[in-house]
Structures are given as structure tokens and as C-alpha cells.
Amino acid sequence: MPVRRSSEGVGSIVADERTSVTAQLPLWATDLAVFDTETTGVDTTRARIVSATIALLGPEGEVVERYDWLLDPGIEIPLAAVQVHGISTEIARTSGIEAAVGVQQIVAQLLEMIERGFPVVAYNAPFDLSLLAAEAARHGVSLPAELSPVIDPLILDKQFDRYRKGKRTLEAVAAHHGVEIGNAHDAGDDAIAAGRVLQCIARKYADVIPQELAELHAAQVQWAAAQAASFQDYMRRVRDPSFVADGRWPVRGA
Template structure:
């Protein structure tokens, strides 16, 4: 397992549904928060010793050779919409899972995106404009810290799992450019369970949303569309895929394979959309991966 991986800071509130019923601190509790309303505080109140990903190491198992699933970074965003060039980050999560899928470290953020959060987006993730303005941190600070946390994982050789990776990494890139933060232009290595699932179980019918795919691989997902819950579930799905399909290739080789698989999947989807009239024959689904 790669060394040099620190404990991303663990903060306050809990998300249930961990293995063996454990709970991982993720949010700060707010005693006066009404039921069903997302937590109020920005989720980056870290203890100084835990603020850097590179300050502590993860021990390697001695019984077998290291595998990329032994240390898996996880990343997810909840946003104001689906346009990666213009929409903004509302919440973010970067964490680290151990070989058994247990959450070893976690850091989450609540951002004030600086724009109105549409009702449709609030209906998905539960964060209102008022809540984000009152309790979120400035977007530029959040973007810089998310980028920094991911850079530390990549520098340590830890693969970062992101479900539908081009969405999260592309939106983060444009947010970084918007706020004067040096963007991550070539995230490597990345693991995308959506691409892996389509490549290895191509003909399975039904949707491929994270909720559906997690259920298919018997991975609990409690509180879908919460950045932390989605990120952790995606990481565990990636580990389940590795077990199911024997994905033992070195992680950088697997990263390269996903580039080709994503391109092929986009070409197939383009053909389908044109056939059913949902896409003009002169257009095409963008198959760039893991960032656009």
C-alpha cells in the first residue's frame, strides 16, 4: 500500500451504514438543527495534526503483496447543477478507505458558492442558498483545499475513486480556474466504478446510477447525494469490482485501460442516442476521461 498517506481530518457528525455498523465522524453536530436539514457548519474544522494528507502513513499488510485496493482515495462533489463549466461546488468530500472498505480518514466541506442554488439542486442534496450563505465557507478557500487534498493523495500514489469521474474532476477544474487556484489538469491515477462496471458487465440491464450499482454489488449507501456518503460508497464499489472481476493490474495500467473503455462506451452511447432520436447525427457524446 502506498505510504505517506495522512489522516484527512475527521470532524463531528456521523454517517451511518459503515461496515459492522460503525460510524465515521463527518459533520459537526448542531443541537438546534431541525430534523432533515443538512448540518450547518463548514466541514473543514480540522485538528492541526490531521490537516495534511502526507503527515501519517498507512501500514502495509504483511501477508500478501500490496494491491491498489489497499488504500483508496474517495472524492465527490454536490453542486448547483450539472454544467461543469458554469455550476459551482456546494459540498465536497475527500477521504481514504482501507483494504476492508473502512473509512480511515475523511474531510468534508460546505461552500458558499456565491450564486443562488436552484431548487432542483436543493431537492437533490438538501442544501439551500440561505444555509450555504450562513454556514458555508468562501468558495475560493474550499476549492483550494479540495484541490490540495487531492494533490496529496495523487502525490502519495493513492488512486482516487470518483463515480462518473469526468463530472467531478471537470467541475473542480473550472472552479479552480474561476477562483485563481492552480487546477488539476491530469488527475492520475483515477478509478471510476461507472466505467469499470460498464466494461466488465456490459449487457446488464437497468440504470447505472451509484445507488443502483451499489445495491448490485451489495454496498450500503445511506444518505445518497451526500458528498461523503456517495464518495465512500463509490470507493467500496470500486473495491467490490476489483474482487468480482479480478482487477489486479497495476493501478496506472488500469487508469490507462479506463481511458479506452470510456471512449468506447461514449461511442456506443452516441450510436444509441442517434438511433432513438435523442442526438443529432453530427453530434457525439464526449468520451474524454477522467477529465474534460
């Protein structure tokens, strides 16, 4: 079973401060189901999940619920991946649960969050959600082809602050918005940071961001496609005339 942690983070803020912070957020951003994975590689069709976290954040970015998994992916974890997240094949095999069991639990928990009315927040959603879809198919776990509502802070950051120079990694964007990450490339810390970044963006652009989740989800599908087309055009002009950027969002097929 996943490790569950509850009621972590901020919990002692006076009522008037809480009301003030909450009032600045669109309603859909007050409770968020955040999701992140660490993996064996970057190819979502072939990589395996090594660790994952799903957490529920409240309106001040506090962790209300948290579920963590360590999986034995069933294959060797490449050194390059170990150097990123610190989880070796030995650790995964000794302490991790069977991949099929873990994937089933992750999918079930993610769908439960959606059923409870919480949008799923994933930074660069097509990576984590496409990976999860591939893992679900690999292990015979049922996962809806259309996951919704999903919110991707990376898409929103590019859309509303498109001319800002610099990297758009989670670490860079979190730093820009003043959000601390405990340990970068830890699934839990990354997921929580992504949710807090999303809330910063939601507050900052509350006057222009869609107010309904269905509308926001649909807008991100269009924005992701446009952003990919723009990047593809740039790459073809300056580096590789045959470069292709995949603009499908939030899940990409094989």
C-alpha cells in the same frame, strides 16, 4: 478549514478475516482516496461546488480519514439542486466557507492523497473532476491538467458487466453490488459508497482487471471513449441523429 473525521467505520475485525478480505483485492484497491461533490447544477463549466468530501478507505472499505467541506458558492442555489442535496442558499451562506478558500483546500487535499500514493476514486469522474477543474480555474487555483491515477467505478462496471440491464446510477450499481448508501446525494456517503463499489468490482474481476495503476488508468481512457462512441451510435439510431457523447476521461475541457 474542512471538517476532518478519522478512524471511522469497521475497526474490530479479527486478523484472519482481514487477511482473507485483503488477499482478494488487487494491491491498488486496498487504500483508496474517494471523492464526491454536490453542486448548484449539472453543467460542469458553470455549476459551483456546494459540498465535497475526500476520504481515505482501507481494504475493508473502512474510513481511515475523512475531510468534509460546505461552501458558499457565491450564487443562488437553484431549487432543483436543493431538492437533490438539501443544501439551500441560506444554509450555504450561513455555514459555508468562501468558495475560493474551499476550492483551494479541496484541490490541496486531493493532490496530497495522490502524492501519498492513493488513487482517486470518483463515480462518473468526468463530472466531479471537470467541475473541480472549472472551479480551480475560476478561483485561480493551480490544478494539474492531467490527474492520475483515477479510478471510475462507473467505467469499470460498464466494461466488465456491459450486458446487465438497468440503470447505472450510483444507487443502482451500489444496490447491485450489495453496498449500502447512507444518504444518497450526500457527498460523504456517495464518495464512500463509490469506493466500496470499486472494491467489490476489483474483487469480482481481479483475474481480468489491470494490476498496475498506470495501466488501469490508461485502460479507462480507452474504455470511456469506446463506451461513449457506442452510446452515441445508439442515440443517433433511435433518437437524435445529431447526438454527441463526450468520451473524454477523467477530465473534460470546456
